[in-house]
Amino acid sequence: MKNIKKFENKIITGDVIKTIEKLPKESVHLVITSPPYNVGKDYDNHNDKMEYNEYLKWLEEVWIQVKRVLVPGGRFCLNIAPTGIKNFVPIHHDFTNQLRKLGMKFRTEIIWYKQTMLKRTAWGSWQSPSNPHIIPSWEYILIFTKNGDSLEGNKQDIDISAEEFKKFSDGFWKIKPERKRNGHPAPFPEELIYQLIKYYSYKGNVVLDIFGGTGTVAVVSQKTGRKFIHIDISKEYNNTTKERLRIAQEELSQKPMS
Numbered sequence: 001m002k003n004i005k006k007f008e009n010k011i012i013t014g015d016v017i018k019t020i021e022k023l024p025k026e027s028v029h030l031v032i033t034s035p036p037y038n039v040g041k042d043y044d045n046h047n048d049k050m051e052y053n054e055y056l057k058w059l060e061e062v063w064i065q066v067k068r069v070l071v072p073g074g075r076f077c078l079n080i081a082p083t084g085i086k087n088f089v090p091i092h093h094d095f096t097n098q099l100r101k102l103g104m105k106f107r108t109e110i111i112w113y114k115q116t117m118l119k120r121t122a123w124g125s126w127q128s129p130s131n132p133h134i135i136p137s138w139e140y141i142l143i144f145t146k147n148g149d150s151l152e153g154n155k156q157d158i159d160i161s162a163e164e165f166k167k168f169s170d171g172f173w174k175i176k177p178e179r180k181r182n183g184h185p186a187p188f189p190e191e192l193i194y195q196l197i198k199y200y201s202y203k204g205n206v207v208l209d210i211f212g213g214t215g216t217v218a219v220v221s222q223k224t225g226r227k228f229i230h231i232d233i234s235k236e237y238n239n240t241t242k243e244r245l246r247i248a249q250e251e252l253s254q255k256p257m258s
Helices: 002-008 016-020 052-069 091-101 162-168 190-200 216-223 235-254
Strands: 010-013 029-034 070-080 105-115 139-143 172-174 206-209 228-233
Touching: 002 010, 002 091, 016 052, 016 228, 029 052, 029 190, 052 070, 052 091, 070 091, 070 190, 091 105, 091 139, 139 190, 162 190, 190 216, 206 216, 216 228, 216 235, 228 235
Parallel strands: 010 228, 029 070, 029 206, 105 172, 206 228
Antiparallel strands: 070 139, 105 139
């Protein structure tokens, strides 16, 4: 994996497919990402309202590259939610089917309960069984592996505590959404990424986010002793990521030695 060194701990601005194609085969241990949901969100530099079949075709090309760059036993943590209430689109099922057809093993799904039910605006038929709406207060983290279940690593690079392991192994994760958006419409909360990184990787592993946004995966990777690769097409988001990494590094350097 010598060729991966030049990409490690880098913020890369570019098209997702053209950029990930440059990464060496079997060089990444963990991919954590959330693609644009194609619902018209105001991203800095992306059309979030494609024709649905075009959207799926585009992402299938991305998944092919994800599989290529993962090491044997490498994990792919894909955050996604069904879209729409009145016109429900089971996007999570479509992604699962795509990845299974590509030969990725579907290991499990984590329910990320976002606790966002305080502002309900789409009841459907109020207080009537005529046509009530279920309001999704959760998203999924779909977990896939490449070429088997086990990820090789050294025991001394395991840094998850017994209490964390027991807590994270319950697939119902109550984590509030990130309120500090940094100019991005849908940023990850750091706690969500922390749990995925600690549960699915060793210290020193390479963690990739192909739709990096404002850099939460990169920041948490840095804080937990992993190497990151951050890809996003937006220069603005990548500048925000650079500043967040600088602040995180300052905080790390000020911590007393244990």
